[in-house]
Amino acid sequence: MCAQSRPTGTGYVTAAFSGTTLYAYAQTQLSGMQIPPGTKIIHTVTAGFSLGVKGGSLKPFAQSASAGPQNSQEVEEDGDIPDDGDVVYIVVAGDTAGCNYFGTIWSDTGTTSYELLPAITSLQGSAGSAFTPHVDTPQSAGQTLVIKGANLTAAGQSNPPQICVNGVCSAGGAISATGFHLGGSWNVSDSSITIPYWVDATATAGNYSLQLITAGGAATATFSVTDATPVITGVSPSTLAVGVQTTVTITGSHFGTNTPKVSLSLPNNGVAVLGGNSDSQIQVSVMAAAPGTGTLSVTAEGYGGQGFLGSPGGGQTASAQVTGVGISLSIQQGPIPVSTGDTSDSFGVSANPSNITYTPAISASLASNPNSSCQAGLNFPNTPSGQGTLYVPVTATGGANSCSGIFNVIAAAGGPTASTQIVVPPQIMIQTEVGEAGAQTQPGDETMISLLLTAKNRFGDSTFPGGSASTWQAVLVPSRYYGASNATTNGVEPELKNAAAVFAGETTESILNCEAYWSPTNPQFATLQTWTNKQANSITDTSWPSLVGGPYLWLGTPKQAVIKASILNNAQAASNLAPAIVLFRPAPSPTAPAVISIP
């Protein structure tokens, strides 16, 4: 507030020059005037003037404007103040003789005005809340500082007043002081000044000074920048499997940039704060040791080297509820077929309850490797982590040598375990199936199974090459099975499933003891069917290959064709009225039928 007109009244004032301006401060209520004590009375000098001593003789005072105030100067009182000739009392600093000096503005050679002292009554936050700035208050939060008081502006100077924070000043512009920021958009009145503010995450927590300066004087206030109380908005997973080391992600705010302390009230093996945590997210690794409900607590450690500086009424710790639960584990039942050439095979592992997060530990050991000359390796390249049913990738090595194996596989998650079996058949079995019967894929067609069983029946029969070795690798060779020259490297279906079943001895199909087979054409099969009532010894060696297409085997021995009902008709058009293969063996007796049928 300002008053450009000359007030009238008497009272005590103190006065001093500053440059060309005489500043006289009212010490008492000036008589006849509404000028309270402390009001600055300003007289701007435009020419020389004199001061005299009250009650004394006039003593012209040719004080130049630039000479500054003099001690023990006397001025004459004329009964009027503070106009020319009026008396003002002046207390001059350093004068110990008398305190009630007064003076008269002797010559009205300037303009006189007065300004009221600014006063700050409070600092408030948005909407009248307390002003409690804390570290890491982003500009986007829209927080404001409201300075409440009186005489916050001054006449003769442009609004707004000058404000200084820790000595960094601006009149209406932005201010930044050790990470505390006042914005440049001020809303100013004589009783209230509203300024946006924000605080960096790296700001210095502690006490800050605020000074408001007008032409009428300065007012000061102090405030504190504190660390905010941490807040947890999410914990994932919030259900911890007992006995399972679990990575828990805690989200929220004000966790600080110093590594916070995290604790779990449930029995546990220690909470390890993982790297890469931030002010809004922490990852910890923890294993609950017992079921129950507990709390996961985050104690902020502040930002940088200053540690945590709490605000009055605030806290350093935030908590969230978590639950420890015991789990049960199940695994996809085997045998699970895997080819040495497969890159995308997997098997399922499930945990109950399904809302717990776990990482199953997978181990495998060789159970057996029947009739094989090479052992495959089993790898689990990536162990998944998550909830419910997880799919564990699995690969097998040793395809180049048609290696194989039957493996016991165990999945563990803390205490619970589950086991299954993975079967890696020799790739040569798959190749033979693809090469010989790749089109026989109808459900229920046992062509592939039967084909492999003919080879299995040769194990131990030294009259067949590889029979003594009794291995799939030795028996399934291109000179005995066309399909063995097939180059398939992966586990195509249903060949893989069939190969695994035969390799593991899981199939219940019977082909009697047949060690051979052939694929008759339609005319050949028609001829074969006419032999049903013939005895084996009535069919010559020549007749089998020349009339029905049978192989040159067991020459000189009566032979028998075995038609298996579950071997469906050939998928090839020219043989579609005949079974895909007819099984072949030495007849049980010379008089046995040349052709029999089995289921």
Added chain:
Amino acid sequence: MQTRNYVSPAACVPFLLALSMMLRAQSGLADKGASDLDVSALRSQLRWKDEATKLNYLANKRAVTEELLRAIDSFVEQTYGPAGVTPGQIAKGVDSLVGRSSSEIGSAVALGAQLSRGKFLVLAVEVPRGGTAIPEDIVSFRAYTIADGSASLVSHLELEREFLVDLHILPLPSAFPDSIGLIAWADLPPLTPFSLIVRVLNFDGESFRVVWEPTDFITGNVQSFVALTSVGFDLNTLNSRWTTKVLQRYTISSGTVEKLEEIDLGPR
């Protein structure tokens, strides 16, 4: 060039008996007291039925095979020549020696020919060998010169694979001037459809020569695999997936076999 066509091994049992008696009476085998008994022993050594006999077989099969072939030579040399003995009768006698009846698969074939170098008998014999399941026969082509009423071995050539059976021979009458040309094929058991080894060879009065040695063929019928044509021969094959009949046509010109074309005959 004088050749005979494919000789079908017609039955001639009385003559075989005479040949056998002739062997006993005249052959060196008979002189050594071996005759049928020794040949039978050789044949027996070329068959195996278990691990023990297989090991013995593997250790001795080459020597025993050669000895059996020499017995065949003795038989031919002492049998062929007398008036009235035909190549067909020789073939039957050889089948009897190796223990095969003439009605069985892989019967021997004998061809007589008059070349500028003289009169010859060419014999193709399949010697049964191997285990009870898969035949491991060996085929021997043997040429004998006929002079002064007796035969003597001039050249021989063997065809041998891990497994082999059912030799078939067809003469190629005009393909090789002043020599005996043959196309021979046999099955490679136990594969079905049948996998065949095929060779074209000729005998020029001095030695056998393999003229054509292709990779193996697949066919649905061994007996009718080869059909002679005016320029060479046709092969009734199957494609690699056994689904389609493919006729492969060949010509023989200046002693060289060349493929003329392949004709897709449709589904098997």
